[in-house]
Amino acid sequence: xxxxxxxxxxxxxxxxxxxxxxxxxxxxxxxxxxxxxxxxxxxxxxxxxxxxxxxxxxxxxxxxxxxxxxxxxxxxxxxxxxxxxxxxxxxxxxxxxxxxxxxxxxxxxxxxxxxxxxxxxxxxxxxxxxxxxxxxxxxxxxxxxxxxxxxxxxxxxxxxxxxxxxxxxxxxxxxxxxxxxxxxxxxxxxxxxxxxxxxxxxxxxxxxxxxxxxxxxxxxxxxxxxxxxxxxxxxxxxxxxxxxxxxxxxxxxxxxxxxxxxxxxxxxxxxxxxxxxxxxxxxxxxxxxxxxxxxxxxxxxxxxxxxxxxxxxxxxxxxxxx
Amino acid sequence: xxxxxxxxxxxxxxxxxxxxxxxxxxxxxxxxxxxxxxxxxxxxxxxxxxxxxxxxxxxxxxxxxxxxxxxxxxxxxxxxxxxxxxxxxxxxxxxxxxxxxxxxxxxxxxxxxxxxxxxxxxxxxxxxxxxxxxxxxxxxxxxxxxxxxxxxxxxxxxxxxxxxxxxxxxxxxxxxxxxxxxxxxxxxxxxxxxxxxxxxxxxxxxxxxxxxxxxxxxxxxxxxxxxxxxxxxxxxxxxxxxxxxxxxxxxxxxxxxxxxxxxxxxxxxxxxxxxxxxxxxxxxxxxxxxxxxxxxxxxxxxxxxxxxxxxxxxxxxxxxxx
Numbered sequence: 053x054x055x056x057x058x059x060x061x062x063x064x065x066x067x068x069x070x071x072x073x074x075x076x077x078x079x080x081x082x083x084x085x086x087x088x089x090x091x092x093x094x095x096x097x098x099x100x101x102x103x104x105x106x107x108x109x110x111x112x113x114x115x116x117x118x119x120x121x122x123x124x125x126x127x128x129x130x131x132x133x134x135x136x137x138x139x140x141x142x143x144x145x146x147x148x149x150x151x152x153x154x155x156x157x158x159x160x161x162x163x164x165x166x167x168x169x170x171x172x173x174x175x176x177x178x179x180x181x182x183x184x185x186x187x188x189x190x191x192x193x194x195x196x197x198x199x200x201x202x203x204x205x206x207x208x209x210x211x212x213x214x215x216x217x218x219x220x221x222x223x224x225x226x227x228x229x230x231x232x233x234x235x236x237x238x239x240x241x242x243x244x245x246x247x248x249x250x251x252x253x254x255x256x257x258x259x260x261x262x263x264x265x266x267x268x269x270x271x272x273x274x275x276x277x278x279x280x281x282x283x284x285x286x287x288x289x290x291x292x293x294x295x296x297x298x299x300x301x302x303x304x305x306x307x308x309x310x311x312x313x314x315x316x317x318x319x320x321x322x323x324x325x326x327x328x329x330x331x332x333x334x335x336x337x338x339x340x341x342x343x344x345x346x347x348x349x350x351x352x353x354x355x356x357x358x359x360x361x362x363x364x365x366x367x368x369x370x371x372x373x374x
Numbered sequence: 375x376x377x378x379x380x381x382x383x384x385x386x387x388x389x390x391x392x393x394x395x396x397x398x399x400x401x402x403x404x405x406x407x408x409x410x411x412x413x414x415x416x417x418x419x420x421x422x423x424x425x426x427x428x429x430x431x432x433x434x435x436x437x438x439x440x441x442x443x444x445x446x447x448x449x450x451x452x453x454x455x456x457x458x459x460x461x462x463x464x465x466x467x468x469x470x471x472x473x474x475x476x477x478x479x480x481x482x483x484x485x486x487x488x489x490x491x492x493x494x495x496x497x498x499x500x501x502x503x504x505x506x507x508x509x510x511x512x513x514x515x516x517x518x519x520x521x522x523x524x525x526x527x528x529x530x531x532x533x534x535x536x537x538x539x540x541x542x543x544x545x546x547x548x549x550x551x552x553x554x555x556x557x558x559x560x561x562x563x564x565x566x567x568x569x570x571x572x573x574x575x576x577x578x579x580x581x582x583x584x585x586x587x588x589x590x591x592x593x594x595x596x597x598x599x600x601x602x603x604x605x606x607x608x609x610x611x612x613x614x615x616x617x618x619x620x621x622x623x624x625x626x627x628x629x630x631x632x633x634x635x636x637x638x639x640x641x642x643x644x645x646x647x648x649x650x651x652x653x654x655x656x657x658x659x660x661x662x663x664x665x666x667x668x669x670x671x672x673x674x675x676x677x678x679x680x681x682x683x684x685x686x687x688x689x690x691x692x693x694x695x696x
Contacts, residue, residue, distance in 0.1 A: 135483050161457050162520040169513035176506045184498045191491035198484040
């Protein structure tokens with residue numbers, strides 16, 4: 053797995069993170085095992101845990117502490133996806149059935165809680181109170197970002213600034229924490245901790261913007277979900293906000309949000325308008341500018357194979373197709 | 375508040391826990407404040423935080439560490455209620471509207487997550503890794519208990535043993551942790567830590583059994599929810615399991631679970647059969663036997679005002695009417 057990904061000096065150590073996640077399924081409670089198999093399936097990019105390990109390379113690379121941290125970050129991420137899918141009522145994610153499409157919504161909420169608990173347990177294994185507090189703060193920020201997204205759903209008055217705030221909370225905060233946490237566990241000096249946090253934050257912003265572009269221009273099969281699904285759920289992202297800006301009149305989005313019977317038609321129209329315009333390029337420009345800030349943050353760090361890998365990750369995030 | 379409750383030597387210190395919980399609402403995000411106002415309303419018994427403080431009296435009573443612990447326990451409890459209400463689709467709890475009846479289910483799931491995050495943040499303030507791990511383990515146990523409850527809903531083949539396992543997970547575990555955590559933070563010796571844990575566990579079992587009895591025999595107005603609501607949601611508790619045992623034929627419960635149009639009628643019938651029988655007494659017997667075990671655990675602890683208060687709490691839990 054991950055052979056096409058540039059995780060450089062930590063590539064092999066990621067197997068230990070995988071093993072830590074696997075150990076979760078060792079519970080004497082068959083329904084839980086079945087659910088965990090579904091949501092923890094291998095084959096994810098494991099980008100966030102890789103960031104934690106790479107950040108650890110800028111201090112004392114203590115793998116026995118970095119592995120639980122990395123596992124906790126991935127688990128926190130997966131748990132928020134599980135709750136997210138309940139919220140979105142999503143039937144598939146990356147081409148696989150979601151937990152809530154297979155189990156009750158109800159059970160799925162608790163499955164997410166169970167995973168949060170495990171994530172908290174993993175982070176406690178670092179024995180590092182500062183990292184534990186960072187972890188809990190991040191979960192607060194993510195939840196707040198998700199609530200913000202829910203509260204602004206179907207609201208066409210929101211701006212790009214609101215959008216950036218939202219994705220800072222729901223996505224970039226965890227990327228930042230993955231990097232900062234790794235640096236703290238490795239006892240890197242404060243400059244490096246801050247540099248890595250800034251790298252992670254900006255990478256996360258770029259990552260989410262690209263995600264939101266792909267939702268319009270991506271290939272359904274590669275993505276494993278229908279094109280335009282954000283808009284269908286009332287979530288306005290950068291491309292759709294730009295479309296609203298450009299066509300204040302005769303725009304299919306307000307019609308789509310009016311929940312008429314012709315929703316699918318309005319959705320296709322919005323998707324086509326975005327694809328045919330230069331909105332994807334303009335959106336990529338913004339993603340690239342966050343990518344550049346991530347590279348600038350790296351430039352202040354010592355040159356080493358981990359820094360090189362982090363640089364490649366920026367390029368990968370900007371170029372990915374799914 | 376709490377004037378009729380026997381929290382003895384910690385009664386006044388509970389105001390500090392209340393203040394810590396109040397501080398949560400100091401966020402610059404109006405919808406969150408509104409939601410937190412609803413779910414953190416004063417007037418709760420604050421039984422679990424009182425247990426943490428009382429347990430702290432068996433060691434070095436460090437209020438600056440015990441208050442965040444107690445707040446984290448209460449918040450963990452409230453967060454699970456918030457998720458529970460999403461699951462049950464409950465409209466009221468203790469006579470007040472539930473979060474999910476006022477906000478989207480979706481937002482409510484994230485509100486619960488936000489509260490978990492705050493709870494984790496509070497527990498991290500103790501600076502005590504052992505307590506942090508205990509906390510994460512407890513959340514795992516609770517989630518597992520809730521999943522178990524969901525998986526066995528409407529399943530009339532379950533036994534009293536299954537029921538006891540479930541309530542041990544969903545309720546007694548947090549009572550046990552409230553006591554154990556307080557003792558650990560206070561650096562009480564291991565015998566006392568274990569004694570207090572055993573007290574908390576048995577108290578929690580008694581508490582939940584009484585709760586489940588009151589769901590059948592309680593006063594709707596005092597309880598702030600309709601009689602028989604557990605059964606209406608498919609949750610079999612001690613009284614309904616005993617009713618199934620006694621009347622294997624001609625029992626209204628399987629009819630109720632068959633989701634016929636006459637559900638309300640079958641529910642009333644089941645409630646009446648339980649109320650008219652000695653099932654409430656038999657159930658109280660079981661609650662009392664857990665109460666006695668809690669008292670036995672206390673007997674091994676040094677005599678002090680906290681021990682006296684813990685003893686009164688057992689009596690209160692067994693006698694409460696709502």
